[in-house]
Amino acid sequence: MIFKAIDKLIFLAHAGGMTNVAVISDPAAAEASLDPIRARLLTELVEPASAADLARRLDVPRQKINYHLKALENHGLIELVAERPKGNFTERIMRTTADEYLIAPQVMGAMTPDPDRSPDRLSARWLLAIATRLIREVGDLITGAARTDKRVATFTIDGRVRFASAAERAAFATELTEAVTGLVAKYHTDAAPAGRDHRVIVALHAVPPTTEPDSAPHTKE
Known part of the structure; x- marks a missing residue:
């Protein structure tokens, strides 16, 4: 077994006022994005x-680009970072408010998977709800x-293991449960x-079969 990321610290970082990850929880903002x-x-x-x-890059009329930029700005997904004179008007320089965006599951409202509605802990539905x-x-x-300019520290273990049989997989799950319960x-x-x-x-x-194989060979630990 090889662990690709045994101790991954995930945190909210700031660079010039912009966060690495922003979570979109407003349905209208999600739709806009x-x-x-x-x-x-x-x-x-x-x-x-x-x-x-942007109009030159996307080959889209500037008026249409401005329309979409206004919508994104209204939802807080982009922000003004500078203005510069350009002929007889002022050109606005925009930037995203984050490096990456994630649409929160609760955007789907009551249709969001809920662990309380998926009591079978051995089912894929339960895993998806969790x-x-x-x-x-x-x-x-x-x-x-983000509101208080603080970091979020978490601990993640991301590993991969190949089982010879379903019985070994079940035994692994039992031992893992006992170990975690003890801790x-x-x-x-x-x-x-x-x-x-x-x-x-x-x-x-x-x-899943479509997942790219690891570049490094698996080794036993």
Whole structure:
């Protein structure tokens, strides 16, 4: 077994006022970002550019570009970073407010997968519901951290293992459950008023056939 990322610290970083990741939780903003032209504009505006610059790159009339830029700006997905005189008008230089965007699952409202509606813990539906909740909760943490200019520290283990049989996979799951349960019992305490609850998620799923193979050969540890 080889671990590709055994200790990955995920945090909200700042560079010139722009965050690495922004979570879109407003349905209208999500809809705006999914428009094909606006999605392309978001890609282009990771680096500052004007409407004229974008019109040349995309071969789209500047008036149409301005229309889409206004919509993105109204939803907080892009921002003004500079203005410069250009003939008889002032050219606005825009940039995305984040390097990357993630649409929060709750945008789908009641249709969002919910662990409480998926009680079978061995089902793919349960795993999907847990992953959805993970994205929602970490997204909320990132959004809150952005308001207070703080980092969000998390711990992630991302590994890959090949089982010889379904029986070995089941045995692995049993041993992993026992190990995690033991660790939780060892460190969990209700007698710490200043403590903070943390969610522990361990997931196991088959790698889809379309996934690119690792560049490095697998080795046993």
